[in-house]
Amino acid sequence: MEELDKNASPTSGLPLAFHGTVIHSRSLDELEVLENCIVIVGTDGKIQALQGNIEMDQINSIVSENGYVPDVFPVKYLKRGEFLCPGFVDTHNHAPQWAQRGVGRGISLLDWLNKVTFAHEAKFQDPEYAKRMYASCVTGFLQQGITTASYYGSHHGQATRILADVCFEKGQRALVGKCNMNRNAPDWYRDPSVSDSLHETRELIHHVQKLDPEYHLVKPILTPRFAISCEPELLDGIGAIAREHPNLPIQTHFNEAKQEIEFTRQLFPEFDTEADLYQRYGLLNGRSILAHCIFLQEGEMRRIQELGCGVAHCPIANTTMQDFMVAPVREYLRRGIKVGLGTDSGGGYSSSILDAMKQAFIVSNAQQMLTQGRDPALSLYEGFFLATMGGAQVCGLDDRVGNFAVGKEFDALEVHTTDLDQPGVISPVEDEDTIQVIFEKFLMTGDDRNIFKVYVSGRSVKV
Numbered sequence: 001m002e003e004l005d006k007n008a009s010p011t012s013g014l015p016l017a018f019h020g021t022v023i024h025s026r027s028l029d030e031l032e033v034l035e036n037c038i039v040i041v042g043t044d045g046k047i048q049a050l051q052g053n054i055e056m057d058q059i060n061s062i063v064s065e066n067g068y069v070p071d072v073f074p075v076k077y078l079k080r081g082e083f084l085c086p087g088f089v090d091t092h093n094h095a096p097q098w099a100q101r102g103v104g105r106g107i108s109l110l111d112w113l114n115k116v117t118f119a120h121e122a123k124f125q126d127p128e129y130a131k132r133m134y135a136s137c138v139t140g141f142l143q144q145g146i147t148t149a150s151y152y153g154s155h156h157g158q159a160t161r162i163l164a165d166v167c168f169e170k171g172q173r174a175l176v177g178k179c180n181m182n183r184n185a186p187d188w189y190r191d192p193s194v195s196d197s198l199h200e201t202r203e204l205i206h207h208v209q210k211l212d213p214e215y216h217l218v219k220p221i222l223t224p225r226f227a228i229s230c231e232p233e234l235l236d237g238i239g240a241i242a243r244e245h246p247n248l249p250i251q252t253h254f255n256e257a258k259q260e261i262e263f264t265r266q267l268f269p270e271f272d273t274e275a276d277l278y279q280r281y282g283l284l285n286g287r288s289i290l291a292h293c294i295f296l297q298e299g300e301m302r303r304i305q306e307l308g309c310g311v312a313h314c315p316i317a318n319t320t321m322q323d324f325m326v327a328p329v330r331e332y333l334r335r336g337i338k339v340g341l342g343t344d345s346g347g348g349y350s351s352s353i354l355d356a357m358k359q360a361f362i363v364s365n366a367q368q369m370l371t372q373g374r375d376p377a378l379s380l381y382e383g384f385f386l387a388t389m390g391g392a393q394v395c396g397l398d399d400r401v402g403n404f405a406v407g408k409e410f411d412a413l414e415v416h417t418t419d420l421d422q423p424g425v426i427s428p429v430e431d432e433d434t435i436q437v438i439f440e441k442f443l444m445t446g447d448d449r450n451i452f453k454v455y456v457s458g459r460s461v462k463v
Contacts, residue, residue: 015048015068016041016410016458019059020078021435022050023085024403025389028333031381033435038075039084040066041410045457050406081418081429081438085384086403087147087411087454088353089391092251092291092312092342095163096121096130096154098137101346108322109257112347118189121154130159134166139463141172144352144448147411147456148173150251150289150312150342150395152223155179155191157200161207168211168218171461173411175249175289175395177223178204180238184228191234198237205245217456219248221289226253227264227277239282249396250283251312254290257325261295275300284309289394291342294318294327301335310338310394313386315359316348326367329360330375333382340391357383357443380440414453417442424449 022037034052038059042048049066060070078084097117104116124130141149151167151174153160160178167174178201182191191197205220212218222245224230224238242250255261255274264274271277275296278284286308293311296304304311311332318325332339341360345351364378378386392402401411417429417438427445429438442450454462 015043015073016455017063017073017075018078018084018414019054019056019075021083022052022404023083023435023439025086025381025385026403028382028385028390031384033439035435038062039404039410040068041455041458043458045409045459047404047406047408047410050404078414082414082416082452083435083439084404084412084414086388086401087413087456088145088387089340089395089397089402090141090146090149090343090345090353091289091310091340091391091394092314092344093141093149093151094344094346095134095137095149095151096124096159097346098133098140098351099346101351102349103346105320105349106322108259110259110263112321114186117346118185122189124154124156124159127158127162130154130156130162131166134159134163135170138163138166138170138172138174140351142170142454142461143451143463144354145413145451145454146172146343146351146353147413147454147461148391148395148397148401150175150221150249151177152225152251153178155181155189155197157203160200160204164204164208164211164218164220171217171456171459173397173401173456174218175221175251176204176208176218177221177251179223179225179229180234181225181229182234183231190229194231194234194237197234198241201238201241205241205248222248222250222283224252224283226256226260227268227274228260232268232281235281235283242282242285242287249287249289250285251289251291252278252283254278254293255295255300256292257321257323258295273297273300275303279303279307287396291344292318292325292327293332294325296328301331301337305335305337308338310340310396312342312344312394313339313360314342314344314348314356315363316350316356317344319359319363320349321347324366326363326370328367328375329364329378330367338390338393339386340394341386352447353387354443354447357387360386380443384443409457410455411457412455413451414455415442415446415450416452417446417450420449421452422449426450
């Protein structure tokens with residue numbers, strides 16, 4: 001990655017225009033379906049115009065109104081069964097676990113880390129391995145329509161800088177964090193000291209500032225793996241960095257499993273809850289992405305609501321470890337807490353947000369039953385919101401991406417449900433199907449073969 005042109009704009013290109021069906025979320029309970037819609041994207045990758053109910057003979061005048069010459073301005077016409085929707089946002093992703101997905105089912109979280117994960121992540125000490133595996137990882141997520149990902153790297157500084165380079169080069173929007181961990185891991189897979197861990201974190205921040213000075217695509221994220229893996233001095237140091245860089249997000253695992261919660265209490269007996277702990281070290285605020293959030297006490301729930309923290313809901317990993325664990329997502333939404341979806345790849349066996357969305361529906365059905373109807377199951381449209389706009393809110397990017405509001409960057413999927421280049425297994429589209437039915441068929445039975453093109457800030461990024 002050393003030869004990467006750090007001064008080149010990853011988003012420079014020609015303007016784009018589409019005419020056809022556009023689907024996006026205006027809010028948690030408002031899905032907007034625009035038919036005969038024209039979308040114009042400027043050379044800066046931002047949405048310049050979005051207008052529904054535009055007939056073919058009106059297109060040239062709209063193109064002219066937006067400063068382009070109609071005769072030479074390319075417009076892509078989407079036919080029935082094709083539509084645009086916002087790119088998916090993965091709020092919790094372990095990039096170095098790309099090659100271990102699906103391994104280690106049915107064992108506890110801490111056993112899974114010690115018996116499977118740490119040995120695999122240790123491979124990223126080799127920079128050539130990191131380059132090869134991260135190139136495969138980022139390409140694979142883009143192929144599945146994940147335009148934004150919040151990545152945990154390994155504990156290796158060099159490998160995490162490589163991950164940032166790969167995301168920038170391939171055009172994925174990403175939060176990239178070096179895992180801070182200096183205890184409760186094997187000697188061969190932990191930071192050698194507090195000072196080394198903090199130094200490598202600062203090196204990552206400096207590297208990304210040079211790579212992408214305005215954080216247009218790639219941004220560092222402070223990443224204490226969890227309190228179990230960090231001595232108090234290390235948490236103090238990360239909190240100090242958070243105060244020095246008040247624009248940087250923070251991510252950690254939070255109330256993930258009963259075994260993890262009990263071990264944390266043993267290590268930090270002076271704190272009643274994980275919320276108390278992380279707030280004491282300056283790591284709980286409106287920039288915090290808290291993964292899992294399954295067993296929160298009432299006081300913790302109020303705290304994250306008041307502080308504006310975001311929840312990365314990882315329903316696949318939560319239900320395929322040793323226990324079937326149900327996060328109270330409806331209660332979070334009822335309280336106005338930000339919630340997005342995470343693949344938790346490879347704690348989650350699937351790297352697909354579509355799969356995470358479907359599992360979120362299953363988990364919400366279980367929660368509805370457990371609460372005797374007090375927590376209604378997620379609707380289809382709510383699940384789609386969590387996969388797009390909700391995830392953008394959690395990552396602090398909702399002013400830039402998440403839906404197609406004019407002025408936002410064009411992070412989008414061009415979805416085809418018919419006439420596929422590579423035959424898929426989506427439920428067949430029939431003559432009587434409305435666009436709402438076609439959309440549901442894609443969400444529930446489609447896959448990456450239906451994602452024809454992927455755009456990040458107007459740039460086509462799917463290989």
